[in-house]
Amino acid sequence: MFSKKEIEDIRREYPFLNLKPNGKDIIYLDNGATTQKPKEVLDNIQNFYETENGNPHRGAHYLAMVSTEAYEGARARVGKFIGAKSPNEIVFLRNATEALNLIAYSYALNNLSEGDEIVISIMEHHSNLVPWQRVAEKTGAKLKYLYVDEDMQIPFSEVEEKIGKNTKILSLTGASNVVGTMPDLDKIFKYTRENSDAKIILDGAQLVPHKKVDVSKLDIDFLVFSGHKMYSAMGIGILYGREDLLNSMEPFLSGGDMIEYVYEDKTTYLPSPQRFEAGTANVEGAVNLAAAIDYIERIGMDRIDEYEKYLTDYAYDKLKKLDYLEVYTTSNKNRAPVISFNFKEAHPHDVASILDTYGIAIRSGHHCAQPLHRFLGSNFSCRASFAVYNTIEEIDYFVEHLEDVRRLLGIES
Template sequence: MEPQQSDALDVARIREDFPILEREVNETQLVYLDNAATTQTPEQVVDAICDYYRNYNANVHRGIHQLSQEASVAYEEAHDTVAEFIGASGGREEMVFTKNTTEGENLVAYAWGLNELGPGDEVVLTEMEHHASLVTWQQLGKKTGADVKYIPVDEQGYLDMDAAEEMITDDTKMVSVVHVSNTLGTANPVSELADIAHDHDSYIFVDGAQAVPNRPVDVEEIDADFYAFSGHKMAGPTGIGGLYGKKHILEEMEPYLYGGDMIRKVTYEDATWEDLPWKFEAGTPNIAQGVALAAAVEYLEDIGMERIQRHEEQLAEYAYDRLTEEGDVEIYGPPGDDRGGLVSFNVDSVHAHDLSSIVNDHAVAIRAGDHCTQPLHDKMGVPASARASFYIYNTREEVDKLVEAVDDARQLFAQ
């Protein structure tokens, strides 16, 4: 398959950095359309991991020997690189490395929420939240007695902002909202929600797992108090993510985990904590992954985030239009010209799991299930949906191949 050149990107050139895309499945070249779950990793990022293990593999902040010094510098500078990428002017002090977005949610919930929330307080979420946000705050509400409320999603997949204005009150202590929905593709007005939250002296947590990989993000322009994302969704390795927090809030919070490297002084009676961000990074961190996350950031910056966003949106609109032409396909979320780089859908009389399996026979990898948004699927009245999601190396030809595979599934179940 000879890839077309996107209006935004030289896709053929980019694909050269991802040798996995040459892999064959069922004797057919792979079409990878499961990027909202995990993107593929370019050679440049793999090289960064290998370079660490081959040349300066050592623990950070624990030795004065040469290798430890080199590892410490690389790991610390990675925080600065990632912080700058999302517009955090405070640098490493405002950038905590986590395992993923989910850990970022839990860190804030337990390091901040467990101490600050109680009966009479409220946490406001949205009906399109990923389980990482929904379940975390739901369970914290049970522990603290705080009430959890949900901003409704309308039939087109947009947030009901009039309801948001009414639901966020002086009793609200935290608003947690997904920046881009991993099921609907909706890009939420996070800056507007931040303004509403701050008018009521509430904090706002933004789940950026589906935004940081594919569009310019400026946490200070958004005025987010917390913002979390995952490396494996942005051409980086698994096991690493980022949590941005405003410095003055992070300084006031107690640690979430205890152990080595996050302490300044320990006696048998008590302990004091290390400076930011290390007080939230207990134990030996994912050093190689942190260095590689910075390499992924540099890789994406070389391409250009505005161009990446345009490319994904073009593919999503094309997929939306092609699938709509099929007639018996229901697509969830906003119109094709107003969505992030994914399309969730169902085909009449074909369960999403069956569809995904048949599509896989054509070497097309998509996601099927509730996408960790089970309550949202309940609201939509479907047990599951299929999801095609795009990234920098995908093409219109690959969308065409998806549609052809969907046609075969339809014909199979019509027999």
């Protein structure tokens, strides 16, 4: 656990806590959407453009070579962070959404057919749901859902019932962005390997920023995640894939830097990762993600995880005591640092707007998870989500002003 001084030191690294971008202090509890950035990560962006800015893989001059070295160095850094066997298994994209779409279009559309089955959970973000709907529509494959129990956990009976010899894709979130559930990945993936020849995809957008993920130990085929949810710049995402599998797939986009040879009547393509990185790369984003990984590992992923669990447990216990709230987050303490809730007699947008007048930033809406919300019996919810720079005092302030929301809306306790 961090000491009070360590948290104070961490908070000093975040300019948004001191600069008051909207003219007042911000209690930022929307980290599930995107995290704020520490100064060393912000400085990394400026340093890149001042000293390393060139177009990689395209020139023999100094800055082109420096940029290439920085870009490929970032690839190696990301690969090491998640336990990849080779940097060639790391593809830089815009975000986790693009990575999931790449898998759907470049692998699934070319390998699935009528009678095949795609299995996902009801908790999936739209990015890990809509692409599979489209694949099912185009190939004739069947889309099946793993449902959750009253505590938002996937019963293993669901896995045994839904995954079998016809399963060709299992694509599962590592942590729900609504109810915080972290499925038992080891058990589910082991069963899938033993009972099907499915490709296993892990949506790590809400998992990788909070818990150490090792793709080799998990024995998965693909992993996706985004940099901006783990203190890095926006616009950079990661697709991990087994190298042999990536090299068997068709390119997602065509153009410069992904070709081997171009003739008037045909083109041959480079192997992974270049075959999936058409056009000028987001070198700044890749290098910045490597800097964010350095920042996380300097603090310690295990310590961040422990502290965020402490904050989440504290907030969960506080909110569960308020009888005018309905809390959707799982009670299982092995959960992501997100708490979703609703006032029983108020619209979440009204709640979020009132809290904003007190400088408290939470999320309101369906959180890109409409099927899950319908399963919960609601169209939307409020969500508070935590990061390493949040504090117990901020949670107390947040809970105190929930009482003000209740009072202002005339809701009886």
